Amino acid sequence: MSHVHRAAARSASVSHAALAASSIAPELEPILSGLVDQALEAIRAGNCRFDGVFGDYAELNSFVRAVTFHEGILLEQGLERLASLSPDLRVIKLSEPLPIVPAALELLERNEWDALEAIHLRSDVHYKMSYSPDLLILDRVARRAIIIDVKRSLSSYQESKLKMLRRKMMAAALTAGDVLHQQGRQGIAEIDIAIIDGSDEQSAQERGVFALREVGELLGLPYAGEAMLKLRAMFAERVQEEMQQLCQRLVTAPAEPDTTTSNECLASDDKDAECEGEVAAAMVAEPMPPIRVGFARGFGAIDPAGRA
Template identity: 40%
Template sequence: MDIHIASASAGEGPRAFRRSGTAAPSLLSVEPAILRRHAHLVRFSDVEADFTALIDAAIAAIVDGEPCDDDILGDYIHLASLVRAVSFREGKLLEQALERVSRANPDLLVLTQSIKLPLVKSALEAIAGNDWSQLDGITLDCESPAKGSYTPDMIVVHRTRHVATILDLKRSLASYGDTSRLEELKAKMMAAALVLPDWLYKQHKRVMVDTVGVAIVDGASRPSDHESGIWALSEIDDLIGIDGAAACMAELRLRFGYRVQQVLEGAARKVLRPLVSSHPSEITTLPVAPSVSARINLNAHGDWPEPVLADLPPGRLDEAEESQPQGRLPARVRVGFARRSLQS
């Protein structure tokens, strides 16, 4: 059995997939011509009614509910609550839409419910102590002692090719850039992949696979890295083997974004309207910054900061130099951790 990160190189399981198109440019754009590369095809007109219903449900869930009072955000708490809800609902929307698009390929079995995969201890140890390529051909018993579990967003099984792909959809990977969370997620997905064939056979009516891939799908379609398991949403055609899937998902995000922005604009106007009506004279332009900027003087003794000479007009340089206080260099400079102001 082959177990690997879903890739796009030619010749093996998911590796036979290639890249696809980009997002639709506008809400009412004409569907672009699709170059057929796969046996199955989906057009937006095929899923438009279902997508509209999914978007309506997501928007209703976003605006539903009353946020709790917040001393920091004040009147803006409702706006902040909406933004947080958008982040969550977009991820769920992508999952639901991808499941709907996958129906265009009758050979696919898409699992989205009750897919808590055990993180078997021996699988975690194998991932931690070996390179991913060294684990090719290994599968483990899903009923072995486990250390927690991992629930992917979906598992896509190609029944005729006996290929399974564990998918984790993210609305954006931007927040994962400077953290270890992405590597931790990959480790869980790869450990789950080692038990997936046994789990599918025992839990889903003897479904048999001999190839397992893992893929993290970035909904924002930033540059992908298939060798590390990162796929852009714009490449989803090649991951599930359906032409037009990426174009449908792009149109979904575009329409959802338009509706979200309408909701946020309405909420923002409600917050700002009382402010503008009660204090119209205070809504003015910002004051012009002074020509002389200030700098922090680390050796200051409680007086005003000195002007930066480079920021003064040429005619005032001599005047500024003459006005500088003399003898300011301290005889001894104390350097260390910050102390409370009462300590000397």
């Protein structure tokens, strides 16, 4: 399969085209602000637990841990909200994680990713492994589905861990066509995978890694990259204000130890389940048109009208 997307014409409504300006459109400001407000409310709602090492500063430690957890959720929500503004895109809600069947792992073990064009596997065979994408976005015009994993930052990810994540996403992509077909989503010609680096530091589109500023290229939305950077900057400003107030409060009047526990404090940004699979597979029983799977690539230069 080629990793070069076929050109896809993109129609744009008047309101959608208005958002294609080079700067953040006024229409987006309240949307971004509202998302940040929700994130801060969720962070404040989490209780902290007593920590013998941090002592009176356990509240500060819990706050930082909650921020790192909710930042990832905020980025997911931001992408989902921006995608909903386009008449061409639709966020698909999955009732269950995407299955990783043993045959998919076997194929990836023996073949290069490029060699698996038009291969789609049944999703209803026995499997033990699965993968839950952070977002699954369908481009109805380009007939393209994008499996997206959003990471707060890839700087702490070892290459081996990133390779493992990419492999799981590849395996899930090989059955995603059948899953979507069973849900009545016919006519999909491409299924791509993309890992978003929320810190905007890493970019390797040939390996499916997109910096935050590049999500506009990924989704074909000229305003999305700048909007996501703005969202993260707004969140950072609010978080730092909260931390300043918290530090001042702790210094002037240290809080009493709180022994309550909180799932928010202990939450992890890695929601992927780890388990082992067995080797078995079958091809899709019902006839399906070929579906190309591969690493997501940007639409390239986008003109002011919002067309690739």
